[in-house]
Amino acid sequence: MRPPTVYMDHSATTRVDPRVVEAMLPYFTEQYGNPSSLYFLGQKAYQAIETARRTVATILNCVPREVIFTSCGTESDNLAIRGVALARQGQGKHLITTPLEHKAVLDTMHQLEREMGFEVTVLPVDERGMVHTEAVEQALRPDTILVSVMYANNEVGTIQPIAEISALLRDHPAIFHVDAVQAGGYLSLDVQRLGVDMLALSGHKFHAPKGVGMMFVRRGTPYVTTMTGGGQESNQRAGTQNVPYIVAFAKALEIAQTERERKNAHLAAMRDRLASSILASVPTARLTGHPTERLPGHASFTMGTGLEADAMLLGLDMEGIAASSGSACTSGRNAASHVLTAMGVRYEEALSALRLSLGDDNTMEEVEYVREKLPQVVQRLQTFIAA
Numbered sequence: 027m028r029p030p031t032v033y034m035d036h037s038a039t040t041r042v043d044p045r046v047v048e049a050m051l052p053y054f055t056e057q058y059g060n061p062s063s064l065y066f067l068g069q070k071a072y073q074a075i076e077t078a079r080r081t082v083a084t085i086l087n088c089v090p091r092e093v094i095f096t097s098c099g100t101e102s103d104n105l106a107i108r109g110v111a112l113a114r115q116g117q118g119k120h121l122i123t124t125p126l127e128h129k130a131v132l133d134t135m136h137q138l139e140r141e142m143g144f145e146v147t148v149l150p151v152d153e154r155g156m157v158h159t160e161a162v163e164q165a166l167r168p169d170t171i172l173v174s175v176m177y178a179n180n181e182v183g184t185i186q187p188i189a190e191i192s193a194l195l196r197d198h199p200a201i202f203h204v205d206a207v208q209a210g211g212y213l214s215l216d217v218q219r220l221g222v223d224m225l226a227l228s229g230h231k232f233h234a235p236k237g238v239g240m241m242f243v244r245r246g247t248p249y250v251t252t253m254t255g256g257g258q259e260s261n262q263r264a265g266t267q268n269v270p271y272i273v274a275f276a277k278a279l280e281i282a283q284t285e286r287e288r289k290n291a292h293l294a295a296m297r298d299r300l301a302s303s304i305l306a307s308v309p310t311a312r313l314t315g316h317p318t319e320r321l322p323g324h325a326s327f328t329m330g331t332g333l334e335a336d337a338m339l340l341g342l343d344m345e346g347i348a349a350s351s352g353s354a355c356t357s358g359r360n361a362a363s364h365v366l367t368a369m370g371v372r373y374e375e376a377l378s379a380l381r382l383s384l385g386d387d388n389t390m391e392e393v394e395y396v397r398e399k400l401p402q403v404v405q406r407l408q409t410f411i412a413a
């Protein structure tokens with residue numbers, strides 16, 4: 027019989043919180059009006075969106091007009107980067123980013139380079155997946171119009187010095203964009219303290235449904251929308267808003283940010299127990315990412331040359347453990363992660379990447395179960411490889 031699932035892939039997605047489901051349900055069948063309609067039902071939907079916008083703005087410490095709802099994190103990154111590139115192409119064509127970014131950032135930048143004559147500088151990073159402010163300083167040019175650095179990495183969990191980088195950029199006209207998709211449930215999102223101009227979030231990473239995101243655009247940021255149509259979201263992102271999902275997004279973010287500190291302590295305790303146990307029981311395992319500056323529930327490793335990620339994931343799945351090799355979008359393809367190779371991990375070793383990302387619905391008992399099963403799965407594979 028299949029064991030019950032121990033879900034340790036919260037960086038890929040999360041279970042929708044029942045409180046969030048409850049908040050969104052009336053907007054499917056009762057308050058189902060189009061928020062652009064003038065009659066009562068439409069205005070109720072409009073009010074729900076504006077209440078959600080105020081909730082998010084309070085958390086971000088910005089004004090509600092700077093909060094633009096989108097369909098996902100990918101869309102938020104795409105709109106922001108392309109929007110600034112279009113608005114500022116007359117002033118410069120140089121973009122800066124890091125090799126750690128999600129493809130939503132990297133592929134958008136590289137398309138701008140290929141199709142529209144922009145030039146992209148990809149910064150060096152250290153072996154812990156950290157971007158150094160000095161590297162940004164060295165890459166900056168008078169024609170740099172946009173710098174994009176993620177808040178926390180999805181594959182190795184490293185948290186970047188965002189406030190430090192924004193301080194450096196204060197005297198430079200470049201716009202600072204931050205992909206905060208992995209940070210939304212765990213770190214402070216105060217955009218004044220962080221000093222960012224644009225920021226992306228995705229609801230499904232913090233217990234809202236898949237298919238809703240948000241983009242913060244600081245007032246005065248040069249931005250041309252690439253989603254044109256009915257003028258919704260103050261002409262910044264056209265398309266009829268997904269009212270129930272926007273309500274869910276705000277509710278989930280509010281819960282995540284209110285309960286953050288208590289939950290982070292619990293997550294870090296589980297993560298540390300899991301990580302130290304795996305490192306002790308599997309001699310070839312190495313922690314990837316920063317040992318301390320990392321997301322509280324994020325444990326990532328290379329398990330040793332020859333141990334293929336997909337084989338480990340299938341072995342773990344047979345024990346009821348849902349884990350990942352890193353980015354959900356690249357697992358299933360037998361290629362080393364671009365993040366790990368940029369950090370200097372050898373290609374063959376990077377093929378053995380394993381990520382266990384905990385959530386607040388995990389328990390210490392589940393951690394104990396994984397501590398027991400994971401070394402057995404690895405040992406079985408090693409015996410198979412040696413045969």
Ligand code: PLP
Pocket residue numbers: 037038097098099100101103128130176178179180205207208228229237239354
């Ligand atoms: N950026 C980062 C860092 C991510 O981890 C992800 C998803 O894993 C995305 C962007 C894309 O977000 P979405 O799945 O909402 O499109």
